[in-house]
Amino acid sequence: MNIDAIQNGVVIDHIKAGSGMKLCSLLGLDSTDLSVAIIRNVNSRKMGKKDIIKIDSLTSVNLDLIGYVDPGATVNIIRDGVLVKKLTLDTPDRLVNVIKCKNPRCITSCEQELPHVFRLADRAKREYRCIYCETRAG
Amino acid sequence: MKSLIDITDLDTGEIDGLIADSLDIIAHPEKYARVCERKKLATLFFEPSTRTRLSFEAAMYELGGNVLSVAGSGTSSAAKGESVADTARVVSCYADIIAMRHPKEGAALVAAMNSSVPVINAGDGGHCHPTQTLADLLTVYREKGRLSGLTVGVCGDLKFGRTVHSLIGAMSRSDDMKFVLVSPAELKLPSYVKNETLKKRSIPYYQTEDLDSVMPELDILYMTRIQRERFFNEEDYLRLRDSYILTPEKLKRAKPDMCVMHPLPRVNEISVAVDDDPRACYFKQVLNGKYIRMALIIKLLREAGRL
Known part of the structure; x- marks a missing residue:
């Protein structure tokens, strides 16, 4: 399966396998007009399997919500095809x-x-x- | 600005201070007769209450202050759908301090977040009732001379009984305490109170349904009412309401200096025949409640710069 790299957008990576759909729904991404890809059960050296969400827009995402659902996830901000920011999350207070x-x-x-x-x-x-x-x- | 929403808003030093101030008020009432002159307490009671509202109002009058009173949601702006937040904003324009009772849990916190004057939680549903706890602590102190080294039995509705949750929270901060939790299986102390208070602080406790067997070891017996208003199901209430009834016969097994306490009102869980027993302290709690509310009003007004 091939999903093109995004030029400007947000990639939520290292999501525990099986949590991607739930996270997508809680973030409200299942009801927007944005181009969103949920990639399930991707092979991962660290995690064995993982889910990834790619959003083809520099939209803001609720980091507390992502940290609540999966504190191990990472959020990558892509601008002009370049990774400009990588956020690691924690369980929010x-x-x-x-x-x-x-x-x-x-x-x-x-x-x-x-x-x-x-x-x-x-x-x-x-x-x-x-x-x-x-x-x-x- | 400090409000009192939960008993844990006060550290042990502050509680000791309030007890000391209450004892001084009891000993020298004339010193305090005009302390709150020209100050106004607003009592906002959106749920039926007699003693707590009167206790606050009596406390303010004995301090020389005035009272603005709203009793019952049917006669207030709440009947028009006004939010707790807006009510608090409005009333804090008129009063120097607010005492509020509301059926919804967390209502007093919402009021405090929006008020420009101190808010005292006079009961928010089944959640907290910190001034009852202060009255209980003053009673224990006056009767036993200490707040530590005691075996406290709490009996009745431990699930919805907010006074029990607050009392356990406050007394578990003292040294050498032990708790005996007596209730029907359906009304056990919630696990979060056990986990976050008793287990977290390594306080010894055990649960039982048998009051008679534990009676001889108790220094304090805190009885509670099975509260009809906390049940969604009338059948459950009727089945559980007579689980524990304290009688002179049952008290024969208790220590001669044990204190019987109750936040009142009682229905039938303490027989009227117990009232004449010197161990019955529940009417003393009522009086102590007024004194410690006087001390609390002074403390909060001073800390808010209004005295």
């Missing part, structure tokens, strides 16, 4: 409007335009809790 609190008793269930904010409660377990009601994400 705070998530703002990345995931929603599912607790029906939480103030986020009724307060207009209140951002859904989660804090990293346990880094080892990658466990997040809503800052308002302490409910665990997921």
Whole structure:
């Protein structure tokens, strides 16, 4: 399979195999007009298999969301065919409007335009809790 | 600007300070009779409450201050759909400090994020009720002379019981504490409270459904009500509400100096016959609640530069 190299755009690389579709959906890339390629199960020396997302546009992507879904992913910015920036991600300390609190008793269930904010409660377990009601994400 | 949303917003030094200030208020009430003169406390209660609202209002009046009161969402701007954030912004234009109760968890935090004056969480759903915890701590201190080296039994609704979560959070910061968690299986203490508080701090604890067997080892017995308003299902409430009823007969096995505490209101979980037992401390908690709310109002107003 051959996907052309992009001239100006974003490549999300080193995504855990099988997570590419989910990440694409959470980033809203499945409902944009941008040219997006999801390449699944690519051979990788480091990871065995990996997924890659290529976006043929210098659009901004939510790094916190990518870090939340897969902290091992990398984000490469390509300009005029040249790699100009390579970002390695980490599990973010705070998530703002990345995931929603599912607790029906939480103030986020009724307060207009209140951002859904989660804090990293346990880094080892990658466990997040809503800052308002302490409910665990997921 | 400091608000009080969760009991952990106060470090142990600040809690010790509030207890010391409360003891001074109790000993010398005349010194404090005009401390908050010309200051206004707004009590915003969007959920039914009698004692907590009256306690805040009595506290402010005894400090010489005034009270602006909204009780019930049906009579307030909330009925028109105003957000908590906007309500806090508006009310902080009128008042020097706000005490708020709201049925939604996290509402007080949203108010504090948008208010220009200190906000005291007077209960946000089943989440936190820090001033009840302060009242509990002052009661324990006055009855036992210390906040450490105690075996505390908490009994009843440990799942939705916000007072229990806050009390465990506060007392687990003291030395040599032990907790006995007594509840029906459906109302056990949430795992996050156990993991992030008890296990994290290596506090000894165990869970049981049998109150009678643990009674002899307790220094404090903290009873709670099974709260109808926390259940989505009436059948579950009816099945669990009579799980534990404390009677003089059951108290025979307790230490002679054990304290029986309860955040009130009680329904039937403590028999009225227990009220005359010298170990019954739940009405003392009510009075202590007023004193420590007085100390808290002074502290927050001073820190906000309003006193």
